[in-house]
Amino acid sequence: MKIRLKLFASIRDICGFDEKEITLPETATLNELLDNLASQYSALALKRPSLLMAVNEEYSRGDTILHNNDTVAIFPPVSGG
Amino acid sequence: MKKIYIQQDALDPGMILESEVNPGDGSDILFCGRVRNNSRDKNVLYIDYQVYPEMAVKEMDKIADEAIVKWNLNRCVIVHRYGRVMPGESSIVILVSSPHREESYISSKYIIDEIKKRVPVWKKERYDDGSEWIGDRN
Numbered sequence: 001m002k003i004r005l006k007l008f009a010s011i012r013d014i015c016g017f018d019e020k021e022i023t024l025p026e027t028a029t030l031n032e033l034l035d036n037l038a039s040q041y042s043a044l045a046l047k048r049p050s051l052l053m054a055v056n057e058e059y060s061r062g063d064t065i066l067h068n069n070d071t072v073a074i075f076p077p078v079s080g081g
Numbered sequence: 082m083k084k085i086y087i088q089q090d091a092l093d094p095g096m097i098l099e100s101e102v103n104p105g106d107g108s109d110i111l112f113c114g115r116v117r118n119n120s121r122d123k124n125v126l127y128i129d130y131q132v133y134p135e136m137a138v139k140e141m142d143k144i145a146d147e148a149i150v151k152w153n154l155n156r157c158v159i160v161h162r163y164g165r166v167m168p169g170e171s172s173i174v175i176l177v178s179s180p181h182r183e184e185s186y187i188s189s190k191y192i193i194d195e196i197k198k199r200v201p202v203w204k205k206e207r208y209d210d211g212s213e214w215i216g217d218r219n
Binding site (some may be wrong): 008009021076 | 087098114130131133135136137139143161172173196197198200202203205207213214215216
């Protein structure tokens, strides 16, 4: 299945891209997507405990099952205001 | 009346305060968050705000709805700026209006506290000797 992946702030800096389409096996979870990404970017693994994730603009847990054409966002703790 | 949006241009709190006034309201609380020229003993030159636009507006909208229902607000406006914001400029404006001041004071604090916890916006402070993403410092 195809997933639209968006990264923000320091996570964008670490991975070197802001947005891309990725292909994952059917029924993959958010955690599996993160495993995949962390295996490519070791600095991301260090930040993993504090990472936040959203699917289709809603905060989501790591065990969330992804679906074709979902938009996933991965980002550090927010600091707006 | 509820208005939730983000913008890159400078904010105009006075215009927000005076637009669509409800004559039944006896209190307005206008909160402006401003960029400081110092942070943790460093001189701040400016802050770059990055935002996840679709989700930020959605989360601010949810927070506004929560406050409107809980404190019976008649006006609720939240505007968050993104891009480069200089010291002294406002990065966020929150306006709440209700018949009595108690509800306005409490709801204004609720809204800014929830925004800082939930809305996907990140600031990168620029100093004389480098820059830092603020959400990463803990």
